Amino acid sequence: MRSIRPSSIASREGRARRRNSPVLAAVALASALALTATACESGDAAAGGEASASAGSSDDGKLKIPDDIRDRLREHGIDIDKWKNGAWKNWDRDDWLREANEYINPIIEGLWDPDRMRDAEEPDQGVDDSDLSGDQGVTDPTPEPVEAQAVPSSYHANAPTAGKVFFDSPKGSAVCSATVVKDPAHPGKSNLVWTAGHCVHAGKKGGWYRNIAFVPSYNDDGKPVAELENATREDVAPYGVWWGDWAQTSDQWIEQGGSTGGDGAPYDFAVIHVTPEKGSGGKSLEETVGSALPVDFKAPAVPKVKSVTAIGYPAAPPYDGQKLYRCQDQPGRLSVTTSDPTMYRIGCTMTGGSSGGGWVATGSDGKPALVSNTSIGPVTSGWLAGPRLGEVAKGVYDSVSKKFAGR
Structure with a gap:
């Protein structure tokens, strides 16, 4: 999760005036691409890829991308041939796509190998819990820490909807947690994943992250780090690697989100539509x-x-990101700013890497349901906070579902 450091009151008031419309941030272009390449390096942010013959290649072995899609990419300064050969590693501010309709995420087959998955780090920086101001609306007393409990293996048997989201940022490969959620347009056949907005987009000072992929039941057997050093891809990703061919977060997160301070946290959620890297037999x-x-x-x-x-999969010390944990507590209220919705807050010792992980409670129909996701927490750990999902979140969710309703 992200750490908390409040911004100035003046800047908050300026942002509040822009929050008069829950405009959705639709993420375009990615669904039109199915670029398959083979990674030539692994384990760090320098991994690249070359086109494979299975990527719709021509007789000369070159990747075939429809001219209209290639033209649309070039409008945003993206040459797909250069991208697959490593141009995605260019994080120059002028070239970092950030607007809602500029997201691209071509599949690079084999990029997320076991070493690269294991070495991915939480994308968070810590600050002292005392930085949180006490005059920001309705906030309950800080909850007592609840010790995170290890989920018994296999994770697929005990928490089948949980998994990891991997992505590349300017600082290198990074990781969050995520949850498989139902798709009303495809009952029983969902390809939707719920996570935090800061796991797909850097917020007000950055753009879309790259090479976003979901691994359900990561390290399903709960093996320790030492045993994972020689693990195969099937060991760490027994149910495959699923690339995000479409992603959407709130407009508020894109405009206001920050790596610290809680900015945009009440709107820190995202929905990813995924597709299998190597096929799933039609499932x-x-x-x-x-x-x-x-x-x-x-x-x-x-x-x-x-x-x-x-x-979630906490990755910052004392955890190592390789095992699944959970915390159960009665939530309290956390108000980061008086103009934004009040967040849930629970006692929990999970650290960075658990960001985006699902919060499950008894839903309005009396059955278990996702009601939030991990967004922020202090450097010292001890508690987590997540957004209460309302109309803006529903709009993001419905938009992604409808986009793929006829497919």
Whole structure:
């Protein structure tokens, strides 16, 4: 999760005036691409790729991309041939796409190998918990820390909807947690994943992250780091690697989100539509893992929620990011700014890397449902906070679902 450092009151008031419309941030172009390449390096942000023959190649072995798609990419300064050969590693500010319709995420087959997955780090920087101001609206007392409990292996048997999101940022390969959620347009056959907005987009000072991929039931057997050093891809990703061919977050996160300070945190959520890197025999993600959680956008107000369970792969010390953990607690309220929705907050010792992980509670229909995701927490750990999912979140979710309704 991201750490908390409040911004100045003046800047908050300026942002509040821009929050008069829950405009959705649609993410374009990615669904039109299915670039398959083979990684030539692994384990760090310098890994690149070369086109493989399975990527719709011509007789001379060159990748075939429809001219209209290639032209649209070049409008944004992207040469797809250069991209697959390593241009994605260029994070120059002028070339870093950040607007809602500029997201691209071509598949680079084999890029996320076991070493690169294991070495991915949480994208967070810590600050002292005392930096959180106490005059920002309704905020309950800081909860007592709840010790995170290891989820028994196999993870697929005990938490089948949980997994990891891997991506590349200017600082290198990074990792978050995520949850398989239901798709109303495809009952029983969802390809939707829920995570935090800061796991797909850098917010107000950056753009879209790259090479975004979801691995359900990562390290399903819960092997320690020493045993993973010689692990195969099937060991760490038994249900495959699923690339994000479409992603969407809130307009508020893109305009206001920051790596520290809680800016944009009440809108720090995202939905990713995924496609398998190497095919799945025609099965959807939900069919492959055998489960998906409904999302409850009408969960009770914080004081009426008796218990919430947060789940994720904490990567910052004392954890190593290789095992799945969860915390259960009664949530309290956290108000980062008076103009934004109040967030859920629970006691939990999970650290960075658990960002984006699902929060599950009894939904409005009496059944388990996703009601939030991990967004922020202090450097000292001890608690986590997540957004309460309302109309803006529902708009993001519905938009992605409808985009793929006829496919």
